[in-house]
Each structure stands twice: as structure tokens, then as C-alpha cells.
Amino acid sequence: MEKVIEIKNLSKIYKNGRGIMDINLDINRGDIFGFLGPNGAGKTTAMKIMTGLVRPDSGDVKILGHSVLEEFEQSMKKVGCIIETAESYSYLTAFENLKQFSRFYDNVDNTRIEEVLELIGLLKYKDEKPRKFSLGMKQRLGIAAAILSKPEVVILDEPLNGLDVEGMIAVRNIIKDLAEIEKTTFFISSHLIHDVELTCTSVGILYNGKMLSVETTKNILNDYASLENYFISEVERNGRI
Structure with missing residues (x-):
């Protein structure tokens, strides 16, 4: 599998103590990765770093083999994104x-x-x-x-916000089709568990700035009745850190 997004030891802590701590992730071509966590977990901070809007305290992000910190133009050349608001x-x-x-x-x-x-x-x-x-x-x-x-990588921060049911289904289908047919890689953040379950091929749970787990949706649903049950289990297992 070809790694398209590589996040290594990524940290960014703000003065209020919130932020992200030591995040590590590899996303392969054609994946639809769901960055799942409650509001304030640090999802947008991570995505701002990925798109060059915020500089991390430590760590790096590579997109299509290029460092966002050292080769910004090259890393963003084949990336489309929405961060916070369209x-x-x-x-x-x-x-x-x-x-x-x-x-x-x-x-x-x-x-x-x-x-x-x-x-x-x-x-x-x-x-x-x-x-x-x-x-x-x-x-x-x-x-x-x-x-x-026609970017190779699409980074979307809460893309289903404000959509009605029909709109959610339409956008979900577009994402799935682009991933399957054109092998577009998606990195999607959301706090909407049901939508992540229906859209994403793999899921990473971010809680209080820390990655609790990363797993394929298929494996999760083999072991749990729903992604919500998995999320609750992971948060409780990690002691609500």
C-alpha cells in the first residue's frame, strides 16, 4: 500500500493547555480516514497543521512524500481542503x-x-x-x-455540517465514488459518529488531544455493534484521559 499522508510525532499545545500531543498516523491511497472526536478534541488543530495554517511545536506531516514544513508548495500541490468554514x-x-x-x-x-x-x-x-x-x-x-x-488528497473539516439528510447522502456518495474510482484519499474530521461509520474506511479516535486508537471500520464493526459502542469503549478503556 502506498502511504499518502504520514503524520509523525505531531504536537501543538496552546497557552490554555489544549491542543494535540504526539499524534502518529499513516493514511494509504484511496482510504477514507475519519478523524473522530468531540468538539475541542484537537481535530481542527491537527488539520490546520496539515494544511500549513499552524506550525507545530514538534513533529511533521508529509503529504505525497513532501514535508508540509519544509516543502509546503510541493506538499499542497495535489491537495484540496476545507478547514473550519467553507x-x-x-x-x-x-x-x-x-x-x-x-x-x-x-x-x-x-x-x-x-x-x-x-x-x-x-x-x-x-x-x-x-x-x-x-x-x-x-x-x-x-x-x-x-x-x-481533481486533487489526489482531500482534507475536509466537518464536511457534513449544515447538510440535510439528502445532502449528507449525496456528499457521502461523492466521497465514496471518488475514493473508489479515482483513488482519491480523504482525511475527514467529524464529531458525527453515525456519518463516520457510514462514510469512512478507517477511523482514528482523538480525545483530549491524544490518539486513543486507529482501526479499519470493517474490523470495528466485526467486534462491536456500532462505531458509537467502539468509541465509548475506547474512551472508557483509556480512563477518559
Whole structure:
């Protein structure tokens, strides 16, 4: 298996004592990895480090063999991401937003923009401005921007936030299809256990800044009735550290 994301001894502690401590992870090509933990566990901190928004106290992240700290441009070249909030230009239409983002890439034309809008379920709204969109529609537009350039790695921080049931199912299917057909590797954070169970091929539990366990979803569900039962078991086994 080809390692696409390598996280080694990653730590970042803030003045209030919160953060992440000594995280180690290897994610292989085509995996859909679920970073599962409660709000405040440190998921976004780790993902900000992965995308160069925050510098760690120690450790490193390699994406496609390139260090985020030492070779930032190379490490981010084939990465799409949403961290915290899906942002857009409120005065541009959905199509114009993606057109603006397309300027960063060599391989994105109008046909690709419409293809992505169709994929994410926004093509019929392409001439509307995001200020009129619901939270879920804004989230879909953000995901469209993240996958616009056909990245090899997609990092999504709480991607299902604000989506209705139909939207969740649609985005879940898009993620699964891209992973299976194009071997896109996904790193997804969430506190929504049920969605992680239905979407991800492997799961890492982060609790109070520490990794409690990493396991495939298949193995978890062979031993536990649900991912929720596994999560509770791991947290209790580790003494709610």
C-alpha cells in the first residue's frame, strides 16, 4: 500500500493547555480516514497543521512524500481542503466562484466547473449568489471548490455540517465514488459518529488531544455493534484521559 499522508510525532499545545500531543498516523491511497472526536478534541488543530495554517511545536506531516514544513508548495500541490468554514465570494455566482478558484490550476476549464457543480447538486443554481444559499448549499459549494482540480488528497473539516439528510447522502456518495474510482484519499474530521461509520474506511479516535486508537471500520464493526459502542469503549478503556 502506498502511504499518502504520514503524520509523525505531531504536537501543538496552546497557552490554555489544549491542543494535540504526539499524534502518529499513516493514511494509504484511496482510504477514507475519519478523524473522530468531540468538539475541542484537537481535530481542527491537527488539520490546520496539515494544511500549513499552524506550525507545530514538534513533529511533521508529509503529504505525497513532501514535508508540509519544509516543502509546503510541493506538499499542497495535489491537495484540496476545507478547514473550519467553507468560504465563498458572496457577490459572485456559484459558477463565478469556481471560475475564480480555477485560476489557481492549469487543468480546470468551464466544462470541469459545470461537471463539479452537477456532481455536488448545484448546477441548477450556478447563476445564483451564495448569499442566497442555505448553510448546506454553501457547504456543497465549498466541497465543489475542494475537488475542482481533481486533487489526489482531500482534507475536509466537518464536511457534513449544515447538510440535510439528502445532502449528507449525496456528499457521502461523492466521497465514496471518488475514493473508489479515482483513488482519491480523504482525511475527514467529524464529531458525527453515525456519518463516520457510514462514510469512512478507517477511523482514528482523538480525545483530549491524544490518539486513543486507529482501526479499519470493517474490523470495528466485526467486534462491536456500532462505531458509537467502539468509541465509548475506547474512551472508557483509556480512563477518559
